[in-house]
Amino acid sequence: MLLTGYREEIFLPTCNNTFQSVHCIAHLDQDISGALPYLNAVLGGDTYIKEPPSVTFKLYGKLISVHGDKIAVNALRDEAEARHILEWLKEQINDAWGKRETITPKYDGKTIPDFLTIYRMLPKTNCKKCGQPTCMMFCSQATNGALGAADCPDITEENKIKLADYLSQFRFD
Ligand code: SF4
Incomplete structure (x- = not known):
């Protein structure tokens, strides 16, 4: 053990x-x-x-x-x-x-954040306050590290923490 x-x-x-x-x-x-x-x-x-x-x-x-x-x-x-x-x-x-x-050891994971996982945490109002035309576009930017939880002013506090936690698991080199 x-x-x-x-x-x-x-x-x-x-x-x-x-x-x-x-x-x-x-x-x-x-x-x-x-x-x-x-x-x-x-x-x-x-x-x-x-x-x-x-x-x-x-x-x-x-x-x-x-x-x-x-x-x-x-x-x-x-x-x-x-x-x-x-x-x-x-x-x-x-x-x-x-x-x-x-067991064959594995040294990588899923490499980019999941689009839908991010989308589910957003308000989905397409308010444009993040500078993106839609929440979908926000997701596209978030999956490559260009935007993060702090960039959506209308996200709930709970989802802001969840999204920041989620995105922090990825490296955007
Ligand atoms: S600020 Fe938030 S709610 Fe508004 S469009 Fe951007 S991601 Fe969607």
Whole structure:
């Protein structure tokens, strides 16, 4: 077994603690960097960053980032759900590591943000305040990093945070 334990921190988002969801960070007892390309291969990560290694998944409506020394999960219903997902991830990490001889490691993820994922978070009013003629055009610009969550003045605070979190998983070189 690679990962034997972790220390969890569960908290409300500091920017707006009226949200109904909680965030969670697990500080890992072991360095699992070596398992990340195998975990990425098994679970199909949305993004994979080589240095320092990390893999990010969108699963069950949560954004899950797994690093060598920690795991971050957002948009959780409550502490019970946080613990359930962390235990599931621990199993997946150990399973992928245990089967690494039979898994082809994967060192990349989906390379650009998903258009519809961005669109769903926008107000969809085509108000043009971002300088784009439509919300669709905003999405096109956001998928290549030219615009971000802060560029839409009418987006809800909740979606602004979600969109910024989502886009932060990609590198626009
Ligand atoms: S400012 Fe926001 S709502 Fe208005 S067009 Fe741009 S993306 Fe759409």
